[in-house]
Amino acid sequence: MGVCGSCWGSGRIQCSSCSGRGYISRLTFDGEMDTSPCAVCGGRREVRCSFCGGSGQVQTPSTEQRSRPRRRSSDPLEGRWSMAGGWYEFYREGDEYRVVAGGPTGFTDEGSATRDGNLVRLHIRSTFLGNYTLELQLSGNTLQGTINVMGMPVPAVFQRE
Numbered sequence: 001m002g003v004c005g006s007c008w009g010s011g012r013i014q015c016s017s018c019s020g021r022g023y024i025s026r027l028t029f030d031g032e033m034d035t036s037p038c039a040v041c042g043g044r045r046e047v048r049c050s051f052c053g054g055s056g057q058v059q060t061p062s063t064e065q066r067s068r069p070r071r072r073s074s075d076p077l078e079g080r081w082s083m084a085g086g087w088y089e090f091y092r093e094g095d096e097y098r099v100v101a102g103g104p105t106g107f108t109d110e111g112s113a114t115r116d117g118n119l120v121r122l123h124i125r126s127t128f129l130g131n132y133t134l135e136l137q138l139s140g141n142t143l144q145g146t147i148n149v150m151g152m153p154v155p156a157v158f159q160r161e
Helices: none
Strands: 012-014 023-027 033-037 046-048 079-083 086-093 096-103 106-116 119-126 130-139 142-149 152-160
Touching: 096 119, 130 152
Parallel strands: none
Antiparallel strands: 012 046, 023 033, 079 086, 079 152, 086 096, 096 106, 106 119, 119 130, 130 142, 142 152
16 A cells, blocks of 8 residues: 555545635625635535545555566557656556556556557546546557646657557
8 A cells, every 4th residue: 555646645635616715705696795615525625535535545556566577569559658757558458458657756557448449548547646537549659649737738649668
């Protein structure tokens, strides 16, 4: 087990509905400001972390999983794909893939992926970003698409290692 990177082990995160203020202010029809406790956090300013379920701990892969030797496969997706600052590694498991991701500090995320022709859909549980889905196009030794970071689309291009 490891410390959850979303809540840093506390099991609680700032309420996104009220931005951690504990209340919501609304302008009424007659121009008055109405302030009431946030309905999501009940005025407590924090909510249970959805990534770790409030435990503050996340499952980390075993040393064996992290150090699994890479092998060249005839599968067009299986193996490691890198871009500046990060990588995804795909392991075929039946009709789907198990995905392990990392960066300069090592392993960070895990999840699953499916491939429908050249469309690759990733479902990732990230220590820092929570859960996210990513769609990429497979073209030879390139996987490319767009990642939404804080609502802004950022191009992502991965190359096979």
